[in-house]
Amino acid sequence: QSALTQPASVSGSPGQSITISCIGTSSDIGGYNYVSWYRQHPGKAPKVMIYDVNTRPSGVSTRFSGSRSGNTASLTISGLQAEDEADYYCSSYTSSSTWVFGGGTKLTVL
Amino acid sequence: QVQLVQSGSELKKPGASVKVSCKASGYTFTSYAMNWVRQAPGQGLEWMGWINTNTANPTYAQGFTGRFVFFLDTSVSTAYLQISSLKAEDTAVYYCARGNYRPDYWGQGTLVTVSS
Numbered sequence: 001q002s003a004l005t006q007p008a009s010v011s012g013s014p015g016q017s018i019t020i021s022c023i024g025t026s027s028d029i030g031g032y033n034y035v036s037w038y039r040q041h042p043g044k045a046p047k048v049m050i051y052d053v054n055t056r057p058s059g060v061s062t063r064f065s066g067s068r069s070g071n072t073a074s075l076t077i078s079g080l081q082a083e084d085e086a087d088y089y090c091s092s093y094t095s096s097s098t099w100v101f102g103g104g105t106k107l108t109v110l
Numbered sequence: 111q112v113q114l115v116q117s118g119s120e121l122k123k124p125g126a127s128v129k130v131s132c133k134a135s136g137y138t139f140t141s142y143a144m145n146w147v148r149q150a151p152g153q154g155l156e157w158m159g160w161i162n163t164n165t166a167n168p169t170y171a172q173g174f175t176g177r178f179v180f181f182l183d184t185s186v187s188t189a190y191l192q193i194s195s196l197k198a199e200d201t202a203v204y205y206c207a208r209g210n211y212r213p214d215y216w217g218q219g220t221l222v223t224v225s226s
Contacts, residue, residue, distance in 0.1 A: 034211040093211045104154040
């Protein structure tokens with residue numbers, strides 16, 4: 001199972017919106033509603049920001065939203081804040097009954 | 111509240127073994143699978159596999175067969191990862207993560223360093 005494809009880096013200024021893409025296949029992202037997004041600050045464990053494509057866990061800011069079109073999932077962060085600077089990962093359940101992660105995207109807040 | 115608390119950092123020599131624990135609380139342990147995820151220094155997340163907490167049947171991802179073993183002690187709601195014949199390239203942070211189809215709660219991670 002190949003890793004999902006994410007851009008290595010994205011950047012934005014405070015207050016702007018950014019979108020991170022996550023490209024998979026019909027055997028993972030396109031085939032299941034089990035797409036999740038995580039934020040990871042240096043030295044910390046990943047934190048779930050979005051699950052089941054577009055659901056926010058309790059306590060996660062409404063500035064975070066998820067979507068999917070075909071085999072590509074996206075995470076949008078609106079109103080960028082300094083605390084959003086982190087690594088972001090996507091993941092999906094697969095047809096092989098496994099999980100697969102994206103390679104990660106480093107978000108820089110300028 | 112759901113918590114997954116992992117054991118502390120380990121420093122091991124090549125060829126040794128290590129056991130990482132993940133103690134769950136705040137939910138019925140056997141209601142969710144437990145997954146293991148590796149993160150090598152400066153690298154991304156890599157799914158290692160999962161263990162069925164009802165049957166104790168493990169499933170290993172490609173690249174994690176042979177030296178890696180998942181097991182449970184359901185009496186204390188704890189999952190374990192054991193790695194044998196450690197190599198320098200096993201140096202990483204290992205996370206447990208609860209979930210049947212997607213991870214929802216994660217442990218804090220355990221750093222395993224393999225160095226002579």
